[in-house]
Amino acid sequence: MKILVTGGTGYIGSHTAVELQEKGYEVIIVDNLSNSSIEVLDNIALITGKRPLFEQFDLTDREHTAIFFQKHSDIDAIIHFAAFKAVGESVEKPLMYYRNNLVSLMNILQGMIDNRIRNIVFSSSCTVYGQPDKLPVSENSPIKKAWSPYGNTKQMSEEIIQFTADVNDIQAILLRYFNPIGAHESALIGELPIGVPNCLMPYITQTAIGIREYLRVWGDDYPTPDGTAIRDYIHVVDLAKAHVIAIERMIEQKGKEKVEVFNLGTGNGFSVMEVIQSFERSTGVKLNYQIMGRRSGDVVEVWSDTEFANRELGWKAEKTLDEMTLSAWKWEETLNQKVKSEKRKAK
Ligand code: NAD
Numbered sequence: 001m002k003i004l005v006t007g008g009t010g011y012i013g014s015h016t017a018v019e020l021q022e023k024g025y026e027v028i029i030v031d032n033l034s035n036s037s038i039e040v041l042d043n044i045a046l047i048t049g050k051r052p053l054f055e056q057f058d059l060t061d062r063e064h065t066a067i068f069f070q071k072h073s074d075i076d077a078i079i080h081f082a083a084f085k086a087v088g089e090s091v092e093k094p095l096m097y098y099r100n101n102l103v104s105l106m107n108i109l110q111g112m113i114d115n116r117i118r119n120i121v122f123s124s125s126c127t128v129y130g131q132p133d134k135l136p137v138s139e140n141s142p143i144k145k146a147w148s149p150y151g152n153t154k155q156m157s158e159e160i161i162q163f164t165a166d167v168n169d170i171q172a173i174l175l176r177y178f179n180p181i182g183a184h185e186s187a188l189i190g191e192l193p194i195g196v197p198n199c200l201m202p203y204i205t206q207t208a209i210g211i212r213e214y215l216r217v218w219g220d221d222y223p224t225p226d227g228t229a230i231r232d233y234i235h236v237v238d239l240a241k242a243h244v245i246a247i248e249r250m251i252e253q254k255g256k257e258k259v260e261v262f263n264l265g266t267g268n269g270f271s272v273m274e275v276i277q278s279f280e281r282s283t284g285v286k287l288n289y290q291i292m293g294r295r296s297g298d299v300v301e302v303w304s305d306t307e308f309a310n311r312e313l314g315w316k317a318e319k320t321l322d323e324m325t326l327s328a329w330k331w332e333e334t335l336n337q338k339v340k341s342e343k344r345k346a347k
């Protein structure tokens with residue numbers, strides 16, 4: 001079985017490529033390396049013993065994408081990760097986000113139709129729910145008006161897939177991720193934030209390693225037990241495993257509808273302070289932090305109702321918060337070693 005993984009050198013894509021290869025799938029990655037590095041392929045090979053096939057191009061290039069699909073019409077299923085994902089940047093540059101995230105999706109769907117490829121798994125996000133009225137948030141919770149162009153591209157992408165599947169021989173699984181963190185246990189792949197990280201986990205590890213002076217905790221006056229905001233953090237390897245199950249479900253025709261939606265979270269909410277405490281406990285490293293005002297656009301609390309995904313996919317996130325924070329730290333240490341050895345070589 002041949003699986004196209006778009007964005008496969010990126011954070012979640014690389015972990016999923018590993019899990020797919022370990023289950024015996026043939027993986028072909030397409031990535032333009034706009035937010036990832038070619039070395040990821042070597043590291044996937046180190047973990048799995050096999051280097052995935054790779055083509056570097058921009059999926060917004062319609063002609064190139066069409067030629068790619070003609071060449072690889074034997075693809076059995078697609079996992080579409082490739083997208084821009086920085087919420088704040090999307091507010092600054094909305095058209096860049098709409099163009100990249102929507103045009104690449106449309107080119108892929110066209111390639112599927114033209115080459116009779118039936119199956120697609122799409123990376124969606126819990127951001128589609130905004131601040132839910134009821135917690136935990138189930139797949140049937142209402143989709144709230146997006147406050148960022150990024151979030152809007154996820155809502156629109158889900159709709160584009162639904163309407164396209166309605167009138168074509170296409171089935172889809174939309175996976176709404178909560179907050180993926182952590183890294184592969186080998187510490188050979190992980191998240192590679194370019195510039196100053198926006199997200200909590202890489203900011204914590206970069207602070208602990210000395211790249212950042214201190215973590216800014218955005219708000220401690222929320223209506224939560226310790227006053228800091230609550231999220232459902234999920235280990236990226238648990239997330240990756242759910243993709244393999246989604247692929248199997250489609251290939252084995254086990255789906256109950258043409259387009260299915262699943263939340264991927266642990267079902268547990270942790271506050272920012274709890275994540276900091278977990279980091280300090282699991283690594284033994286003390287973290288500098290300061291309490292600041294709230295960050296605009298942040299929701300107070302959100303965590304997933306996992307019942308549907310657990311039952312239908314037979315999947316459950318297994319890793320604890322301490323395993324997540326420790327693996328993120330080991331990955332940061334790997335990155336640090338790499339920087340040090342590059343500096344030594346440059347001398
Ligand atoms: P990432 O940036 O690490 O990976 C995305 C990859 O796609 C990168 O390697 C990038 O180079 C590539 N890419 C982007 N645009 C492309 C294009 N036009 N053509 C070819 N390649 C392109 O991001 P990630 O964290 O692995 O996220 C993967 C997917 O999951 C994205 O769709 C993201 O929106 C979604 N998601 C991520 C999170 C999260 O917190 N990381 C949460 C929910 C949903």
Ligand code: WQD
Binds near residue numbers: 085199200201
């Ligand atoms: C988590 C918590 C912050 C950084 C984002 C996207 C969302 C989805 C997941 C893609 C919040 C606090 C953070 C820092 C902090 N991605 N924090 N100091 O905002 O839940 O979700 O990633 O689809 O769309 O918006 O994740 O990691 O940025 O923040 O105090 O330096 O950590 O305020 O409470 P978020 P995050």
